[in-house]
Amino acid sequence: MDDYLGLGVALLVGLCLGYFLAKLMQGKTAPVEESPQQKTDWWKIRETLTGTQLQILQYMESKKEASIAELHEQFSFIPDRELYYRLEQICLMDFVTRGRKDGEVNYSLNPDYSATVESDETVMLVEK
Numbered sequence: 001m002d003d004y005l006g007l008g009v010a011l012l013v014g015l016c017l018g019y020f021l022a023k024l025m026q027g028k029t030a031p032v033e034e035s036p037q038q039k040t041d042w043w044k045i046r047e048t049l050t051g052t053q054l055q056i057l058q059y060m061e062s063k064k065e066a067s068i069a070e071l072h073e074q075f076s077f078i079p080d081r082e083l084y085y086r087l088e089q090i091c092l093m094d095f096v097t098r099g100r101k102d103g104e105v106n107y108s109l110n111p112d113y114s115a116t117v118e119s120d121e122t123v124m125l126v127e128k
Helices: 002-026 042-046 051-063 068-074 080-092 111-119
Strands: 065-067 096-101 104-109
Touching: 042 111, 051 065, 051 068, 051 080, 051 104, 065 068, 068 080, 068 104, 080 096, 104 111
Parallel strands: none
Antiparallel strands: 065 104, 096 104
16 A cells, blocks of 8 residues: 555656646747748749649639638539648648638638738739
């Protein structure tokens, strides 16, 4: 019985010590600043898009936000699974973010990318 009590006390002491060390170390890390080289090169990434992905992105650039139903309607020539796959790839590339609005899946243009697109006069956006 004494063995179990000693083991339990050692476990409790180890957990407490680990917790306090983690709390001490938590404030010790220096913030990472983004250098100019780390900034996203949207145009280089954009060049890697397939034709279908580029069509979807251009639609999102003009709309800024669209529900999955709107995208299904706009791109009805693309099978549902493929459309979802293309959208997920664009999300992973960080051009578009996915969320929920009014109980429906909603896609929005990434604000960082959107600011870049709007300031680039070589990109022609469709007016609403």
